[in-house]
Structures are given as C-alpha cells and as structure tokens.
Amino acid sequence: MSVLDELEEARGDLEGLLVDVLESVFGEEAAPAWEAEFGGTRIARARLAIHDEVTNVYTGVEVCVDTVTARLLAGRMLNVASPAADDLLDAVGELGNIAGGNVKSLLYQHARLSLPTPEILDAAGVTWEPAVRVHGVVLGQTVELAVLPEYAVGGLAWPPSQLDEVLETLP
Amino acid sequence: MKILVADDSRAMRMIVIRTLRQAGFAGHEIIEAENGAQALEMVQKQNPGLILSDWNMPEMTGIDFLRTLRGSGSATPFCFVTSEGSDEMRALAEEAGAMGLIAKPFTSDVFEDMLSTVVS
Numbered sequence A: 001m002s003v004l005d006e007l008e009e010a011r012g013d014l015e016g017l018l019v020d021v022l023e024s025v026f027g028e029e030a031a032p033a034w035e036a037e038f039g040g041t042r043i044a045r046a047r048l049a050i051h052d053e054v055t056n057v058y059t060g061v062e063v064c065v066d067t068v069t070a071r072l073l074a075g076r077m078l079n080v081a082s083p084a085a086d087d088l089l090d091a092v093g094e095l096g097n098i099a100g101g102n103v104k105s106l107l108y109q110h111a112r113l114s115l116p117t118p119e120i121l122d123a124a125g126v127t128w129e130p131a132v133r134v135h136g137v138v139l140g141q142t143v144e145l146a147v148l149p150e151y152a153v154g155g156l157a158w159p160p161s162q163l164d165e166v167l168e169t170l171p
Numbered sequence B: 001m002k003i004l005v006a007d008d009s010r011a012m013r014m015i016v017i018r019t020l021r022q023a024g025f026a027g028h029e030i031i032e033a034e035n036g037a038q039a040l041e042m043v044q045k046q047n048p049g050l051i052l053s054d055w056n057m058p059e060m061t062g063i064d065f066l067r068t069l070r071g072s073g074s075a076t077p078f079c080f081v082t083s084e085g086s087d088e089m090r091a092l093a094e095e096a097g098a099m100g101l102i103a104k105p106f107t108s109d110v111f112e113d114m115l116s117t118v119v120s
Helices: A003-008 A011-026 A067-078 A085-107 A163-169 B010-022 B036-046 B062-071 B087-096 B108-115
Strands: A030-033 A042-052 A057-066 A111-113 A117-122 A132-138 A141-148 B002-006 B029-033 B050-053 B078-082 B100-103
Touching (some): A011 A030, A011 A067, A011 A085, A011 A132, A042 A085, A085 B100, B010 B029, B036 B050, B036 B062, B062 B087
Antiparallel strands (some): A042 A117
C-alpha cells in the first residue's frame, strides 16, 4: 500500500476535521463538498509540513481558498470590513496552521509541525501534486485541505528550539 | 488583571481576545506578543496575571517560553492555546508547568472552563 493510499484511508476524518475548523473559524455552518470550485484567477494558499521524527518523512498540508474567500475569512477573523493584503495572508496562514495542527494530531504521534507559509498565487500557475484533497463549503465558498505525501519542504520555516541558548543568558 | 496573549498570528490574537470577552472575562487589560522571546520580555516588564500562549512561534516557541519562565522562578498561570492537542503535547505542557492546553478550534465554553479559576 502506498503512502497516498494510507492517507486516503483517513479521508473521512480529514473531511470532518476541515468542516469543524471552518465552522469554528468562520462562526457559520459548514458542510463537506465533492470538489473545489474556486472563483477568480487568484488563489490564497497556506503551506505547512509535518516531520515524522520516527520515519524521518515529511507530509505536506495545504489549505487553498480563492481570494474572495480569503477576504471573507480575514474580515471575520480580524473583525474588519476591508482587510489588507497582509491580513489575507495572516488569516489564510492561521487557517492552515489550525488545520495542520489538527492533521498532525490525527495522523502522527511523534512529529513536528512547520510554521505556515501563506502565499497568493495565479490559479493558472498552481501545480496540483498527488494528494488526498477534501473540500468544505462555508458561506457559499469552497475551501480545500490537501495532505501530500513525501512533501518537498523547501521554503518552509520551522519553529526554533533555542531553550539552551536562552537559559545560558539568564542570570 | 493584565492578560498576555502571545501568538505570531494577529488574526488569532484577535480571536483569542474576542473569545475571552465571550467567555465572560471582559474588562481586563490585554497585552500582546508575537513570539515567545517578545512575550518573555513583556512578562518581565509588565508582570501579567495570566499568560495565553501559542506553541509554534518563530524566534522562541511557547514551550521554550514557559520553561524559561519557570526556570526564572515565575509562577504566573500559563495556558497554551494551540492548534495541536495531542496527548504528548498535553503531557509536555503539564510537565513544564502549564495549567492546561486549549486546542484550536475552540469555543468560549472551553475558555470559561479552563480559565475561571484564575480570571474572574
């Protein structure tokens, strides 16, 4: 069985997880959807990776929305009518962070989660790698959660572990 | 009471502050930090009565922030608000001296249950 097949077995749980996260973050009812229906030509995406410290394998987590949804999300999260571009990135990054943390708790025991890397892309330029992709609808907008095996982690940031350095500076 | 909210996402800090109000903990002074290192500095300067901190943050993580804080002798009540709620992380948090861990996504009821012994 391939890693993708193993992830596929968690599809139902991932779908439930996405709906729960959307309902909590948007404060509205959400439902599963069969496929992504992104409007417009721009996509907001948060990329993260989970590093399984037992197998030394990286699994990707990506959350994708169109920019209309990103604007709605940022407006809700920050309680502002006209969110700025930085607000969109912050909101999508945090949505990815919440989803990534929950995916990690669902699928792994001893693992590290990267920091989210949010970005806004031209939809036409996005390559859709093999992944388990689940979708949710909230406020009529589609959100995609993708879990990608054997993920290329280039460009991602990881939380530091600086405790020893910090302790050395204490009096 | 002064409450310190540490999270690298401004959106999440806003949500935590809003949820505190919804949980009935309005009227407290809120101070904010973007990472553990900044939060540590603010604790030393402003002496909050409660700390709500994310776990995964740049510069210094929440668990390193807590361990450093306890290492310096501070007993300020500390609660994680984080996207990861595994048993392993809950155990690590408790071992390091946290009063608890609230996993995102959360509700105001969870805040009320977890924090009512510390915040009135």
